[in-house]
Amino acid sequence: MYMEHALNKLKTNRATGIDAISAETLRDEDGISLLYNICKRVWSSGVWPDEWCTSIFVPLHKKGSPTNPDNYRLLSLISHASKVLLYILQSRLEGFIGWQISQAQAGFVKGHGTREQISKLRQIIEKAREHYFPVFISFVYYSKASDNVKWPKLWEILISVGVPYHLVFLIQQLYESSSARVRIDGNLSGQTATRKGVRQGCVLSPMLFNIYSEFVTRQIGSMTVNHREIKSIGRYEVVQSFVYLGSLIDNSGSCENEIRRRIQQPRVAMTKLTKIWRNHNITKATKMSLVQSLVFSIFLYVSETWTVKQADRACIDAFEMWTWRRMLRIPYTAHRTNVSILDELGNPKRLSSIVSMRMLTLFGHIHKSDNMEKLVVQAHAPSGRRRGRSPTRWVDTTKQLAPFAGDNAKAQVRELEQLHPELNFEDFMATHTGPARARFGVTREEHRDLFTVPDEYALAHCVARDLWMSRGIAGEFQRLFGQADELKRQGGRVGQVLELRSDER
Numbered sequence: 001m002y003m004e005h006a007l008n009k010l011k012t013n014r015a016t017g018i019d020a021i022s023a024e025t026l027r028d029e030d031g032i033s034l035l036y037n038i039c040k041r042v043w044s045s046g047v048w049p050d051e052w053c054t055s056i057f058v059p060l061h062k063k064g065s066p067t068n069p070d071n072y073r074l075l076s077l078i079s080h081a082s083k084v085l086l087y088i089l090q091s092r093l094e095g096f097i098g099w100q101i102s103q104a105q106a107g108f109v110k111g112h113g114t115r116e117q118i119s120k121l122r123q124i125i126e127k128a129r130e131h132y133f134p135v136f137i138s139f140v141y142y143s144k145a146s147d148n149v150k151w152p153k154l155w156e157i158l159i160s161v162g163v164p165y166h167l168v169f170l171i172q173q174l175y176e177s178s179s180a181r182v183r184i185d186g187n188l189s190g191q192t193a194t195r196k197g198v199r200q201g202c203v204l205s206p207m208l209f210n211i212y213s214e215f216v217t218r219q220i221g222s223m224t225v226n227h228r229e230i231k232s233i234g235r236y237e238v239v240q241s242f243v244y245l246g247s248l249i250d251n252s253g254s255c256e257n258e259i260r261r262r263i264q265q266p267r268v269a270m271t272k273l274t275k276i277w278r279n280h281n282i283t284k285a286t287k288m289s290l291v292q293s294l295v296f297s298i299f300l301y302v303s304e305t306w307t308v309k310q311a312d313r314a315c316i317d318a319f320e321m322w323t324w325r326r327m328l329r330i331p332y333t334a335h336r337t338n339v340s341i342l343d344e345l346g347n348p349k350r351l352s353s354i355v356s357m358r359m360l361t362l363f364g365h366i367h368k369s370d371n372m373e374k375l376v377v378q379a380h381a382p383s384g385r386r387r388g389r390s391p392t393r394w395v396d397t398t399k400q401l402a403p404f405a406g407d408n409a410k411a412q413v414r415e416l417e418q419l420h421p422e423l424n425f426e427d428f429m430a431t432h433t434g435p436a437r438a439r440f441g442v443t444r445e446e447h448r449d450l451f452t453v454p455d456e457y458a459l460a461h462c463v464a465r466d467l468w469m470s471r472g473i474a475g476e477f478q479r480l481f482g483q484a485d486e487l488k489r490q491g492g493r494v495g496q497v498l499e500l501r502s503d504e505r
Helices: 002-009 029-045 080-100 114-131 151-160 165-176 205-221 256-272 274-278 284-299 310-328 338-344 351-368 372-378 394-401 425-433 444-451 465-470 473-489 494-504
Strands: 054-061 072-077 179-184 241-244 247-250
Touching (some): 002 029, 002 080, 029 080, 080 165, 080 205, 114 241, 114 351, 114 394, 151 165, 151 205, 247 256, 274 284, 284 310, 284 351, 310 338, 310 351, 351 372, 351 394
């Protein structure tokens, strides 16, 4: 079972290691039998084959002067056959190490990413701005941190968390036998032994580095800082904003500068693709796919963490229309309206609507989870608010996007468009927040009766937990409002549907 699970994790069409054996070869029937015998021998003896311990380093130039070694990124190639046994080791170590990692650690942790870290930081700054209490943030970058891990200390930490001695022995033997060769223009250098740091490209490296850094952080956290004895000879730069994990963090808590910065980056990408837009042999549908994958994807990075105001939405819409006009090569002197351009493109989903959908998705993800991100969002500040209207918060903008969910709901709709596929997002929201449109054939009061969910029937009480986990919120709402439409035609209300759902449970 472990062998099959490890083989399924191997990625195909990848560069091979020193043994030149691909992942496709290992999945053959003969390859599986031979690999099983080798892994069994290594597991019992602790002696790793030389090819499994040798890494090939391929330097890739990033930017700057090519004579500066710091301007290169090393790509490490290891044996695919060794990854099978490493995946088995990883599954064994997960039970001993996984629960030891703090929730503050998001790197190389399943289910966590840059979005969660950026969201938490923005929420803290927003609460500090709203309640007027000081927050000090230090961005510390440890140069080549993974390359400076001390092996004896790593073995000591693994044993202290309860990892069996045999597993520690296998990892120790792998590291002590590890070596590296450098490939430049197809030529391999001599073999060089490594004596510190985690192996680059190894399956176990993220987990080993996480537990190592976790214990370092615990030791630092257990110390008490004497502020009266703190002195600084050198001075570190104090900035008003900082690019953290690819997103601009402003000390004011506003996302205005980040949105404009994020608009500028895809503009550059759009300009670089001018030859493609001029090519008449490429279809319009293909060009639209390129815009969405190569241009809009740059803009949408962690866009769900933004606090988007009305002026920001206008900038987003203007950028989107500039993109479509440039793709179609329509100058402003043509005096074409935005509506006509969108009709020509088949009325694609608006970029601002995509941002709104991503915000609702993140909101639902936070409220159905039980982690530090939810704690930060729901945390109460130690002091009261300042006088006057408080600045717009991320939670405020998210609630405005889903007014029918209720303040007491613990989750929001993931895919609003699945409720009524015939309506686009903007029209659907307009029926809830503004005057009813004639195309729907109902009045504003009828819309309120149909779609407004009373607080006593909040979303958290309408959807059973097992249904939440199995079918998802979108499927449940589709069924719920399908029944609501039927009752509406019979003169009923949504509350009756919710009562029926309660009786079913």
